[in-house]
Amino acid sequence: MTPDLTNESGGVVVTKMNDLMNWARLSSLWPLSFGIACCAIEMMGALVSTYDLDRFGVFPRPSARQADVIIIAGTVTFKMAERIKRLYEQMPEPKYVISMGSCSNCGGPYWQHGYHVVKGVDRVIPVDVYVQGCPPRPEALIGAILELQKKIEQEQLIG
Amino acid sequence: MSFDDIKLLLTNKFGESVITGEEYTGMQPALLIDPDRIAEVCLELRDNPKTYFDFLSCLTGIDYGIDSGRFGVVYNLSSIPYHLQLTLKVSKENNRNEEELPSFPSVTSVYRTADWHEREAFDLVGIFFEGHPDLRRILLPDDWEGYPLRKDYKTAEYYKGIKID
Numbered sequence: 001m002t003p004d005l006t007n008e009s010g011g012v013v014v015t016k017m018n019d020l021m022n023w024a025r026l027s028s029l030w031p032l033s034f035g036i037a038c039c040a041i042e043m044m045g046a047l048v049s050t051y052d053l054d055r056f057g058v059f060p061r062p063s064a065r066q067a068d069v070i071i072i073a074g075t076v077t078f079k080m081a082e083r084i085k086r087l088y089e090q091m092p093e094p095k096y097v098i099s100m101g102s103c104s105n106c107g108g109p110y111w112q113h114g115y116h117v118v119k120g121v122d123r124v125i126p127v128d129v130y131v132q133g134c135p136p137r138p139e140a141l142i143g144a145i146l147e148l149q150k151k152i153e154q155e156q157l158i159g
Numbered sequence: 160m161s162f163d164d165i166k167l168l169l170t171n172k173f174g175e176s177v178i179t180g181e182e183y184t185g186m187q188p189a190l191l192i193d194p195d196r197i198a199e200v201c202l203e204l205r206d207n208p209k210t211y212f213d214f215l216s217c218l219t220g221i222d223y224g225i226d227s228g229r230f231g232v233v234y235n236l237s238s239i240p241y242h243l244q245l246t247l248k249v250s251k252e253n254n255r256n257e258e259e260l261p262s263f264p265s266v267t268s269v270y271r272t273a274d275w276h277e278r279e280a281f282d283l284v285g286i287f288f289e290g291h292p293d294l295r296r297i298l299l300p301d302d303w304e305g306y307p308l309r310k311d312y313k314t315a316e317y318y319k320g321i322k323i324d
Binding site: 078079081082115116118119123124 | 319324
């Protein structure tokens, strides 16, 4: 932007610091690029051109330290649960969790006889938004991002 | 080469005692083999120019149930040059005590692909393979207790503080 443009008409926006920060945060929700099972395929579908989650500022990051939100897309086995917990702990605050699909919501088809499956990722890390479906369609994941944005909008980080 | 020809080939080479029975009820006929000699039998079937069973399609560990007290392994062999399939089975009685796992000779020296297959059978059914180069769990975490695909497996209440059921 040229200085002329930024000074155009010399407008001033007055807002609350809290609102400005929330607006900035909810407009660039960076998820960890992390998928576990078939739901991850739908997550990838939501991220690329047809559904293009990038228009909501959702842009996957390869490092937990750069991520705002972790989308648990798939079956959480006990072996993976430890890794998920560790990734979650590596994310900087404030951080959010979207549980995508029946498996990570409650164990899904493995709710019985699933000796190896954690019956809900919320037994390991706190979940902000649950997305139902097996797997959920990309629209449903976009819906979850919008829900998360509403939640962030209401938060009070300062004051 | 027919099923009977293969049977004849094995009895000529190893004697009558190597084949302990036959099964015709499955999708394809199976030969029941003396468990102690399964590795030799596989090697012969792989290297004999009349059979060339050069590919182990699948290896399965089986728990035949608490009543029978038997554990077994099924080998599905394929001969790529001759388009042949053959099923071999071995089984043994075992007291289901986890200190004394049912034990069979490893066929990793014959088929490299048996390495991970045998690890899986060890991991989930608790079958020990003598002579396996690296027999440790392959799917479950290293500190998992028990063998989940055994018929008498009871799901634990917790794993590392996470409730299971």
